Every structure is written in structure tokens, then in C-alpha cells.
Amino acid sequence: MKKRILLLAGGQSGEHEVSLMSARSVLAALPVDQFDVTPVVISKEGRWLPPTQTQHALESGVADSGGDLVLHRAASAEGYDAVFPILHGPMGEDGTVQGLLTLAGIPFVGSGVLGSAVSMDKVMTKQVLASAGIAQVAWRLAVRRDWHDRPDTVRQSAQELGFPLFVKPANLGSSVGISKVHGSDELDNALTLAFSLDRRVILEAMTAHKPREVEVGILGNDAPIASPVGELRFSAEFYDYETKYTEGRATMHIPAPLPAEVAAQVREQALRAFRALDCAGLARVDFFYVEETGEVLLNEVNTMPGFTTTSMYPKLFEAAGLSYSDLVARLVELALERR
Ligand code: ADP
Ligand code: MG
Numbered sequence: 657m658k659k660r661i662l663l664l665a666g667g668q669s670g671e672h673e674v675s676l677m678s679a680r681s682v683l684a685a686l687p688v689d690q691f692d693v694t695p696v697v698i699s700k701e702g703r704w705l706p707p708t709q710t711q712h713a714l715e716s717g718v719a720d721s722g723g724d725l726v727l728h729r730a731a732s733a734e735g736y737d738a739v740f741p742i743l744h745g746p747m748g749e750d751g752t753v754q755g756l757l758t759l760a761g762i763p764f765v766g767s768g769v770l771g772s773a774v775s776m777d778k779v780m781t782k783q784v785l786a787s788a789g790i791a792q793v794a795w796r797l798a799v800r801r802d803w804h805d806r807p808d809t810v811r812q813s814a815q816e817l818g819f820p821l822f823v824k825p826a827n828l829g830s831s832v833g834i835s836k837v838h839g840s841d842e843l844d845n846a847l848t849l850a851f852s853l854d855r856r857v858i859l860e861a862m863t864a865h866k867p868r869e870v871e872v873g874i875l876g877n878d879a880p881i882a883s884p885v886g887e888l889r890f891s892a893e894f895y896d897y898e899t900k901y902t903e904g905r906a907t908m909h910i911p912a913p914l915p916a917e918v919a920a921q922v923r924e925q926a927l928r929a930f931r932a933l934d935c936a937g938l939a940r941v942d943f944f945y946v947e948e949t950g951e952v953l954l955n956e957v958n959t960m961p962g963f964t965t966t967s968m969y970p971k972l973f974e975a976a977g978l979s980y981s982d983l984v985a986r987l988v989e990l991a992l993e994r995r
């Protein structure tokens with residue numbers, strides 16, 4: 657069976673010409689009995705050229721303007737100014753859709769590829785935030801291959817952190833696949849569940865006391881502002897899927913009843929995290945506040961937080977005097993500002 661390859665070449669970078677040369681080499685070098693290669697040249701303007709223009713561009717080494725940018729037509733011919741990708745989790749909040757929209761040259765609400773991808777990944781987030789000097793819980797990374805081949809090394813990581821601990825797929829949200837593990841007898845099930853959802857899993861220590869969960873909204877691009885701090889209260893052992901999505905299981909408190917210096921610290925750390933992760937537009941930054949010790953630990957950054965009229969993020973800005981529709985208008989402005 658021949659391998660079918662779509663070869664994208666050219667592109668909008670300064671290495672456009674180099675890419676065309678590479679593409680010509682690939683086309684010339686791959687044996688036609690083994691590979692069926694279809695080249696598509698992307699012009700310097702970002703237009704994807706149809707076959708005849710692609711052929712011409714490859715032969716001449718120059719991609720004339722022209723062609724058709726399918727993505728761009730789809731989204732902008734109708735006169736849209738911006739896209740608001742209210743998508744949560746993988747394939748939406750993780751840089752994939754953001755990459756597509758960037759290629760298409762369409763302004764969109766929220767973080768770009770980098771901020772989205774790094775913030776979606778709980779391990780990458782922890783690493784970046786640690787280098788920005790932001791306090792977090794102790795954690796370990798585990799990969800699926802090790803869980804299959806050398807499970808004792810993974811169990812050892814858990815022992816080092818101590819129980820109870822949390823086991824989470826690295827790239828998910830809505831508490832899907834997350835377990836609170838009370839002792840070693842519960843560990844294997846938790847890891848099996850998390851690894852069924854992701855190649856990479858994070859193990860996290862828990863603070864000695866059940867922490868309070870406080871959240872802050874960030875709005876802006878390079879000069880972001882922080883909302884008041886909100887708090888979630890619930891009786892479940894942790895903020896699991898049912899508690900998040902069953903009416904009445906959790907209550908929102910805005911502003912969170914916190915000592916002023918704690919609220920200030922939360923807001924300052926949230927802004928610092930937003931910048932360190934190269935976020936844009938909006939993010940909801942979630943923290944644990946350990947009342948007994950006064951510790952503030954950053955838990956995660958959500959680059960496309962829940963956005964119903966009753967969700968925490970819009971409510972936090974409503975408390976700051978920005979109505980839901982003003983907030984959406986502001987987000988569109990911020991999307992256009994980033995062009
Ligand atoms: P998601 O992205 O799915 O919301 P989180 O990391 O926010 O995942 O975890 C979901 C919930 O699990 C948190 O809101 C909290 O209740 C609990 N939780 C997660 N990690 C910890 C931890 N290290 N210590 C205490 N509680 C935790
Ligand atoms: Mg999340």
C-alpha cells in the first residue's frame with residue numbers, strides 16, 4: 657500500500673523560500689511506487705494554492721498571490737469580525753482550534769496557541785509557574801508507558817508524595833478522570849482510570865487540611881486586570897463532576913470572605929500566572945487557600961472558563977461592574993487588538 661502524504665510547503669514565515677526548496681527535494685526524492693505525495697503550497701499571504709498554482713510555485717520557487725484560503729472564506733466571508741471559541745478541554749481549549757484560527761488569519765477570543773496549550777496541560781503549567789515563583793502543591797509526572805512497563809516506579813512516586821493525593825489526566829477538565837486517593841489500596845484504580853484518558857498523568861499532594869477553593873477572573877491582553885476573588889463551597893469531598901454540574905451542590909460567594917491581604921495575594925499571583933503562561937483575553941485562575949496555615953497555592957489556569965450567565969467568570973466581572981454583554985464586547989475588542 658502506498659503511503660499518501662499531503663505536503664504543505666511555503667507558508668507565511670521568513671523561511672518560505674527555504675520551505676519550497678525542501679518541498680521540491682521531498683517530491684523529487686520519494687519513490688513514486690511507495691509514496692503518493694500531494695503538494696499544497698501556502699503563499700506568503702497565507703493562501704492555500706490549488707494544484708496548478710502549487711505546481712507553478714514549486715517550479716518557479718515563487719508563490720504568486722492568489723489562491724484560496726478555505727478556512728478564511730468559511731469564517732469571514734459572512735462578515736464575522738471575530739470567532740469566540742467557547743470550547744472546553746482538548747481539541748478546543750488546548751491550542752488546536754487556536755492554531756487553526758491563527759492560520760486562517762481570523763481574530764479570536766482568548767489565548768493563542770502557546771497560552772492555550774500550556775495552560776491545558778497541568779504538568780506544563782506547573783513547570784512554567786514554578787519558574788515564575790508561584791506556590792503550588794508538590795507533584796509528580798507519570799507516563800502511560802511506565803505504568804505499563806514499570807508500575808512500581810509510578811507507585812513509588814505516589815509514596816513519596818504521601819496520601820491522600822490526587823491523580824489526574826494531564827490534559828482534561830471538569831474533573832473528568834480525577835480521583836482522590838486515600839491510601840495505596842486505591843492507587844491502582846485511580847491510575848488505570850487516568851491513563852485510560854491520557855498518556856500523561858499528574859499525581860498531586862494534598863494539603864494536610866481540606867483547602868478552601870477560591871477563583872479569580874483575569875481580563876485583558878498585555879495589561880490584564882483581575883476581578884474580585886470568588887469562592888466555591890460544597891459538601892462533597894472535592895469539587896468533582898457531579899458537584900460542578902448538579903444544580904444546588906455548590907454555592908458561589910463573591911467576594912470571597914478572605915482577609916484583605918490573602919485576596920490581594922490571590923489576585924497578584926493570578927496576574928503573574930496569566931503573564932507567565934502568555935494568556936490573552938480571559939482566564940480563570942483557581943487557587944487553594946489553606947486557612948490553617950495561610951498558604952495560597954495555585955491549582956490551575958482555565959483559558960476558556962465556563963461562560964454561562966451564572967458561571968463564576970462572568971459573575972466575578974459582574975461584581976466588578978461589567979455586565980455579561982459588556983464583558984463579551986470587551987473580549988471581542990481584545991481579540992481584535994491582538995491582530
Ligand atoms: P479540572 O481541570 O478538571 O477542574 P482540577 O485540577 O481543578 O481539575 O481538580 C478538580 C478538583 O479536584 C479541584 O477543584 C479540587 O476540588 C480537587 N483537587 C484537585 N487537586 C487537588 C489537590 N492537589 N489538593 C486538594 N484538592 C484538589
Ligand atoms: Mg481545569
Ligand code: MG
Nearest residue numbers: 830831942956
Ligand atoms: Mg478545576
